[in-house]
Amino acid sequence: MPDPQDRQPFDLTRRQVLEAGTIVSLTGTMLPAAALAQPAGPRPSPENGMTVPLSFHLSFRVNGRPTALDVDARTSLLDLLRERLGLVGAKKGCDHGQCGACTVHLDGRRVASCLTMAAKANGRDVTTIEGIAGANGLHPMQQAFIDHDALQCGYCTPGQIMAAIACVKEGHASTPEQIKEYMSGNICRCGAYVGIVAAIEQAAPRIERS
Template sequence: MAHDSEPERRPSRRGILAGATGVAALPLAAAAAAKPAAHHPAPGGRPHMDMTLTVNGRDHRLALDPRTTLLDALREHLDLTGSKKGCDHGQCGACTVHIDGRRVLACLTLAATVQRRKVTTIEGLAHDGVLHPMQAAFIEHDAFQCGYCTPGQIMSAVACVQEGHAKTDEATREYMSGNLCRCAAYPKIVAAVRDAAAKMERA
């Protein structure tokens, strides 16, 4: 006797494989959803150190990794981007800043070591909207091209004059030799230092 009902359908091999794949993927999807976002600090990470940096006459309280360089603290945490990251190995001078009036390479200085000391960056040279004589001299003598090294050049030049090492062009070249200019604007840099040195000495 014939039956009017449809014949029983058996699952195909392709259907079984597809279903198994979907089930196997569920734990992975759940794990991915539970995984913290990449920007969150990992548990057990290196603890931060509370420190106070005095930069351009203002105190800044920060919580930083003890390994943070002064350059990274200035650029990444205080938004003082005038100091440039050139080689990051202390060989180009683009990151030169002053600590207690003396020039240092910020990329080789740990931020934690300059607490209770006065840090001056290129942003702190001008006062009341008036450029420092060295800044004005660099503009007047067109002592830059791309400008990337210029903040470090100016900071080093100011210290060079204050240290008494800018009495002659030869001495200026010698004591500014740690500041590299890939655009080779050295003759104009020396002229700017010579001009600014005379104005700084009269001030």
């Protein structure tokens, strides 16, 4: 018996990989990658042409833009934003409300989008990291995060910034201790906490309380 280690497991060559790529590009149904350059707003895509078993007609606003689509009623708001609307700023770090990386604003309040069923956003306003910078520049909180190097790998950063803006608007940014407590729902494994607190202290006076 020949040594299995000597065989080509998939009998695939470079040419066949090329072919596979061709097949995909001909049959692909989803959005073009270039659409990703658009800073804000949703880009609904079909779920690979599949008929969703039990769907819910969701009509809401994402970063100010009215959006309507049928969603699988099981879907989380996070998966809807990332997998269907191409808004990948909100991140999945735990999928159970335990890390804060998925934080977005729902009607102006911060929520964990991984534990929010997408259907619950019906008729409401969702704001993501893609929707907070002005036409002419960064949101003051974004600038403060740069100034104080309140990030390292950047993965938790969109969630941190969305939480930080809400923290100020709620009126929970009056002391460093209060900021620490009210930012504890956002884990930064790189350990940028000192910078995060400093950034919020800097940005707070420039953000209106709601």
